Each structure stands twice: as C-alpha cells, then as structure tokens.
Amino acid sequence: MPEIEFATDYGLILERIKHVDPLLYSRTRNFIGGAVSYLSPYISRGVISLKQVQQEALSKGYAPEKIEKFLQELAWREYYQRLWEVKKDDIWQDLKQVQPDVLHHDLVKAIVNANTGITTIDNQIKRLYDLGYMHNHTRMYVASIACNIAKTHWLKSSKWLYYHLLDGDIASNNCSWQWVAGAFSSKKYYCNQENINRYTETEQRNTFMDRPYEEINQMQVPDELIERINLPLKTVLPTTSLPIIDITRPTIIYNSYNMDPEWRKNENVNRILLLEPSHFYSYPVSEKVINFIIALAKNIPDIQIYNGEISAIKSLYNQSNLSLSEAFISKEHVAFGHYPGIKDSYDWMFPEVVGEYSSFFSYWKRCSKFLQEYNLQA
Numbered sequence: 001m002p003e004i005e006f007a008t009d010y011g012l013i014l015e016r017i018k019h020v021d022p023l024l025y026s027r028t029r030n031f032i033g034g035a036v037s038y039l040s041p042y043i044s045r046g047v048i049s050l051k052q053v054q055q056e057a058l059s060k061g062y063a064p065e066k067i068e069k070f071l072q073e074l075a076w077r078e079y080y081q082r083l084w085e086v087k088k089d090d091i092w093q094d095l096k097q098v099q100p101d102v103l104h105h106d107l108v109k110a111i112v113n114a115n116t117g118i119t120t121i122d123n124q125i126k127r128l129y130d131l132g133y134m135h136n137h138t139r140m141y142v143a144s145i146a147c148n149i150a151k152t153h154w155l156k157s158s159k160w161l162y163y164h165l166l167d168g169d170i171a172s173n174n175c176s177w178q179w180v181a182g183a184f185s186s187k188k189y190y191c192n193q194e195n196i197n198r199y200t201e202t203e204q205r206n207t208f209m210d211r212p213y214e215e216i217n218q219m220q221v222p223d224e225l226i227e228r229i230n231l232p233l234k235t236v237l238p239t240t241s242l243p244i245i246d247i248t249r250p251t252i253i254y255n256s257y258n259m260d261p262e263w264r265k266n267e268n269v270n271r272i273l274l275l276e277p278s279h280f281y282s283y284p285v286s287e288k289v290i291n292f293i294i295a296l297a298k299n300i301p302d303i304q305i306y307n308g309e310i311s312a313i314k315s316l317y318n319q320s321n322l323s324l325s326e327a328f329i330s331k332e333h334v335a336f337g338h339y340p341g342i343k344d345s346y347d348w349m350f351p352e353v354v355g356e357y358s359s360f361f362s363y364w365k366r367c368s369k370f371l372q373e374y375n376l377q378a
Contacts, residue, residue, distance in 0.1 A: 004038050004133070006166055008295040010261050013042050022057045022067035029073070032120075032135050032200045040167035041133070043077065046258035046331070047296055049347035050074045064371050071371065072364060077172050078349050079363045084171035084334045086356040091174050092155065094183040103151040103221065106228040107160055111146055117224050118193070118207050120200040121145070132166035132288050137199050140180055141191050145209070147181035148188045149216070150225040154181040163233045163285055166292050169257075170283060170335065192216050235280035236287050238294065242312060243304040245270040247320035251313065253330040253339055254303065256285075261299040263344070264329065271303040278309060279335065310339055 007013065020037045028034030042048045054074055057067055064071060084091050110116045114125035124138045134142070139161065146157045158177040162168045178184030193210035197203055204210075208222035245251055251270040252263075259273075275290070297303050306313070317327045328341025345351070350367045357363035 004131070006038070006041050006131075006133070006292065008292065008298065010047070010299040013047060016042075017048065017053055017056050020053070020057065020070075022060075022062060022070035025073075026067065026069035029069070030137050030199050032124075032138065036135065038133075041292070042296075044165075044167040044169045044172075045256065045293060045296055046260050047299070049260075050078055050349045051347045054349050064368075072360075075349060075364060075367055076360060077169065079357070079360050080169070080171035080175045081334075081346075082354060082363075083175060083356055085354075088334060091171060095175070095178055096184050097182070099147070099153055099178070099181045099183040100188070101148075101151050102153045104228055105153045105156060106230050107156055108146050108150045108152060108225050109227040109229040110224050111142060111150075111157075112160065112229055112231060116145065118145075118196065118209060119204055120196060120202045124200075128161075128164050132164060132286070132292065134161070134165070139176065140189060141196055143177050143180040144189050144191050145225070147177070148190055149209070149219070150221055154178055154183060159233060159284070160231060162283070164288070166289055168285060168289065190216050233284040235277075235284045235290065237275050237277060237280065237290065237307040238305065240305055240307045242308070242316070243270070243272050243306050245272075245304075245313075245316055247317055247322070247327075250322065250327055250329055250341070253310070253313070253328060253336075254297070254300065255279075255330075255333075255336055256289075256293050257333050257335065258331045259293065259296045259300070260331075263331070265300075269329070271300055272313065273297045273300075273303055273305045274310060274313070275305065275307045276309050277307065283335070314340065 016039060020039070021035055024035040025037060029036055039048065039053060043050060043053070054071060057070060058064065087095065111125065114122040116122055121138070121141060124134055125142070128134045143154070143157065146152045147154050154177040158173055162170065162173045175184055180189040182188040190213060191209070192213055193204060193207050196209065208224055209216070211219065249269050251272055254271065254273045294305060297305060314324060317324065320327060324340040326341070328339060330336060330339045330341065330343055332343045332346050350370050352370055353363065353366050
C-alpha cells in the first residue's frame, strides 16, 4: 500500500484535488493499493467541499456517466449528512432495525490491540493509530469482523474508529457501521479471508475467516474475538486564553468540521477556531486528530484558537452595539446548531436534494437529474 502523508498546507491540498484520476479511482478504489483520492480528511474538516471536488472532476471534461462511481462515492457522504439533518441525535440509534444477533456491546480486545491474527487487518489497525487513516474497504472488513463475526453492537466500535480518524465524520461513520451490521441495511455485510486477500493483495490462509461464506454466516464467535475491553475515549485539548476580539466587528466561528480558508476571507472580522469541551466530550477524538485540526487552522490568517464554550465568546459582546444575531457568523451544521447569529449554507453538491431517502440509490436517482443539468450549464 502506498505511503501517504496528510499535508496541511492549503496549496498542497488543492494540488491533491487536481491530481485525482476519477476513472482510475473507479477501477481500483476497492483495492488497498488503489488510486483513492486521500481527500477525505480535508472534506470532513471542511477545508474543501464535496462540490469543489465534483466540479474539479467535471472541469476535466469527463461526462458524468463516465465517472459516475467517483461522483457516487462523493454523494454517499452528502447522503449521510442529509440523513443526519433529519435524524439528529437518533443517528446514534439503530436506524432501520435493531441490529440482529448482538451478544456484546464492549469492544473486541483483539481488534483494539491489532491482534486478530489476520495480518493485513492488524497492520491496517496499527497504521490507523500511526496515521489517522484507514482505507474504506478495510473499515468495512473491521466492522464486519467486529459486528457480524464477533457479534458486537456497532456503537462503541464506531466511536473507537471515529476517535482515531483524521477524516472522522459522525454521519458517514455511524451510518457505515450500521450498514455493515444490518441496522441500516436489509442484510449484514460479510467478508472472508479470500475476499480480504484479494483486495489487500495478500495470501494468508488458516485464519478464522478462511472459510466459505456459507460457514462464515453461521459460525460461532471465534476464540480470537471473545475477550472484550472497555476503552475510555478522552480528548486532550490545548490550554488557551480567552480570545482578544474587536467587539465592533463580527466574529466568524470555525470548528472541527469547518476549516475553510476561502470562506469570507476578505472580510474585516474576528476569526476563532472554537474547540468546545462539551462537543469533544460527546464526540471524543485523539490528540493526533486535534493536532491535525490545529495545523489546518494555520491556513486561516489571524485566527485565534479557543478551548472553551460559545457562551464565553458571547459574553465578550455584552458591551457591544452588535446584537448576537449580528455578532456571529458560522456555517450550518447539525452538530453546531447552538451557535448564535448568521449561518451560511453548507456547500452542497446537490442543494436541491434534501430530506431523508429510503436508500442511497433512490437519493442518487434524484441527484442524477440535477447532475445532468449542471453539466449542460457548464
């Protein structure tokens, strides 16, 4: 698998968008060494948008139907975001049906310790800890082993993975785990050693996964996956002082899901990256993730980083002539609906397609109509 470094310089990030090959991506994305874009950390953190990546691909002259798989993979993320808008906190519940065959809720110790005995899976978990990234197909393998082989409920395992991911996105992460576990799909997703070998380009044999699917679907929890662990996940935030702001000017609030350096960049405003302890108590992430977010903030001139609640920033405007509705600007997001003031729209790929859809493909069918219109206008 190629080594990858997640640069945080905005210019390098833009270059990465330009070098994406949508056709090669479509052919090889399921292979661990395939031509994936490695853009997900920047999309998740709001440095770039799904729409921006879509437009770059279409600007190369590809007809939408030729790169449909690439566009669909982008749209999956938007589909999950729209679902989160509707479900709100219910995103933490089984969405379509109760996950079947659950025997445990705690984490599988062998997965957390990267000691399942499936070499490529263990290596990818170690890589997750080192790099903050895991190939999407490997995420499906890990989720299938945890939920469907070890018969674990998806929730705690999904929080463990989210904690380590630079590209952590609650909607995509939760829904993907539920899709694998059969709580957000009509059936569970299973893999076996043959499938793992094929897509990770390995040749391991004689593991607990080295069975035909007929046996995999019916097997008891393997001895390797029986032991459990309860792992506390805590976020370490930097110590900061209360920001110094000009209360005659509005304050733009950035957060871990919105780090866009182009957003309102020429306006005369205060700029604060707000790291609310309450948010990270509910949605903990690793120190590596926090450091990545802080490094991305360096692309935004004059930004101040504040470890504290929005209420403390609001109090700074007590003596201001600006009302709270005038004093704050943020981008709309389900997790940050409590911010006061103006909320700019998220830069959707398909702003016309809103609400909940019964499946991704019913959602995509609706999106495709607008995709053709965008292409004709271009």
